[in-house]
Amino acid sequence: MNSRTAFLLLLIFGFLITGLISLNGAVIALAIPLLVYLGIALWYSPTPPDLVAFRTLPLETVFPDTPVEVNIFLKNNGGDLPEVLIEDNVPEGLTVLDGETSRFLPLPAGEEIQLSYVVKGGRGDYRFTTLQVSYREGAGLFEGKIAVQASHRLMVRPRPRPLRSIPIRPPQTRGFAGPIPSRQGGVGVDFFLVREYQPGDPMRRINWKVTAREEQNLFTNLFEQQRVADVGIILDAREQSYGGSNDHLLFEYAVDAAASIADAFLRDGNRVGMLVYGAGIDTAFPGAGKIQHQRILQVLARAHLGSNYALESLSYLPTRFFPPHSQVVLISPLQPHDTEILITLRAHGYQVLVLSPDLIRFDAGQVAPNSPEELALRIALAERKFALQKLRRAGIQVLDWDVTLPLEQVVRQAIPLRPHLRRGMGMPV
Incomplete structure (x- = not known):
């Protein structure tokens, strides 16, 4: 019951009680048009509507302060609704830049309407949930309110700043080529150690200065492998x-x-x-x-x-x-x-x-x-x-x-x- 209905009932009871106390039929007759008005409104009082809504966002993951258009489509699968107020619950932290988040209009049976607006916000995980739909008959005496599900999610991610490779030296690396020295000899660009020549070592890696100090052995340069971590x-x-x-x-x-x-x-x-x-x-x-x-x-x-x-x-x-x-x-x-x-x-x-x-x-x-x-x-x-x-x-x-x-x-x-x-x-x- 809204304030308008309560006021109408107060007038009707006021006329009836005053007429009965004063035994004045004219005062009682004043309540008859109001009772007819109330009866007609009660006859045409709306039943809970059958509404279906869905929401679309062209961008579901954006960076901070990026404008995003929110589109809501609401369809009436039930009877005619003379007066409907549609209000969207905008998550806290989002700012509406353009468009409308609510609308008051009639919604005939089978008709679909669209509600559009543009929002922006800072970093966060924003969850759109429901639409609040208020409906009433033409006289405005009887009304109801329902929540129509129209869930969606807007992820505002932090914006990575350009940053060059960070040199690190973890104690252990993985067996894939990368930029991190692995403390193991093999194919690489940085000198690692010198060891005795083994069959299969490329001739270009022989260290001739160290070999010249020895009479029988050859020595090979090893480089440090670079891997990921x-x-x-x-x-x-x-x-x-x-x-x-x-x-x-x-x-x-x-x-x-x-x-x-x-x-x-x-x-x-x-x-x-x-x-x-x-x-x-x-x-x-x-x-x-x-x-x-x-x-x-x-x-x-x-x-x-x-x-x-x-x-x-x-x-x-x-x-x-x-x-x-x-x-x-x-x-x-x-x-x-x-x-x-x-x-x-x-x-x-x-x-x-x-x-x-x-x-x-x-x-x-x-x-x-x-x-x-x-x-x-x-x-x-x-x-x-x-x-x-x-x-x-x-x-x-x-x-x-x-x-x-x-x-x-x-x-x-x-x-x-x-x-x-x-x-x-x-x-x-």
Whole structure:
């Protein structure tokens, strides 16, 4: 019952009660037209309609702020509907740029109508669900509302930035040709060692200078084989790592960096897996190729900051998700207690690379010279520098990323093009 029906009933009962109390038939007669009007409206009151809807999106996976046209087709398979109000539930986070998300019109039996509008939004996984359809008869006294299913999904993926190959040296590689030195002799471009000549060695690889020092033996140059590797990327999505905020802007930089790094490793032919560690654990199991690239971008599109008591520490990382002796890349602002866990991970045989967006500088902004805020900033930066140095001493590659600088520049400055291993350290210099 809507407000119009309630008002009509109030008038009818008012006239009837007033006429009975005053014994005035003229007042009672005033209620008769209203009763006839109510009866006609009740006779023509609409029954629940039979509506079918479907939704189309020309682009189901897009990059942020890309306009997407949403088309909705609604067909009436039941009786005539004199007045219908159609309203679409636009997911939160999408902005309507053009068109209409609701329409009020009559809908005869068998007729189909189309509703179109254009939206855009930031990174995320948006789910369109139902249409809200309100219907009523011509007098507007009796109405109903139903939800018509028109589900669809819009995936707004992060945009990978151009990033050249990242040189890494994991302890173990796979048996396919690639850009990573494998610590094994064979076909390659970098010198590996000299050994005695064996039947079948090409003559052009004989080292004549070493052979000249010997009377009977020949010696052959061996080159280091280059192969692909397993790379696991971990995106820290814990609220505590971003100052306790569930919508910190620095997290978007971290997501874009994860997409760019995954894209760079996949282009080199490596097997790459993605793990988002925050309110829960979302994963893309290790794989290679374009399909794996799409899987990783879908995982990153769903990534969001959250808090989970069971996942407050990195000690609960599912390390078995990554093959033993593989390359692990952690993207995180880092918490104080994360240092020891990463050192333990390195001790278990993983080659660890940490890309750490600088949360302190990002939140501090501009501070006045010689102010208490500047002193607090210097102390916080000194603590961060000490923690990163501790990781480096443990053989972990660390990239301290001031997000005002492009990621490509930070990677090139921190990691040389052809790293060589320090003796006994296992880290590139």
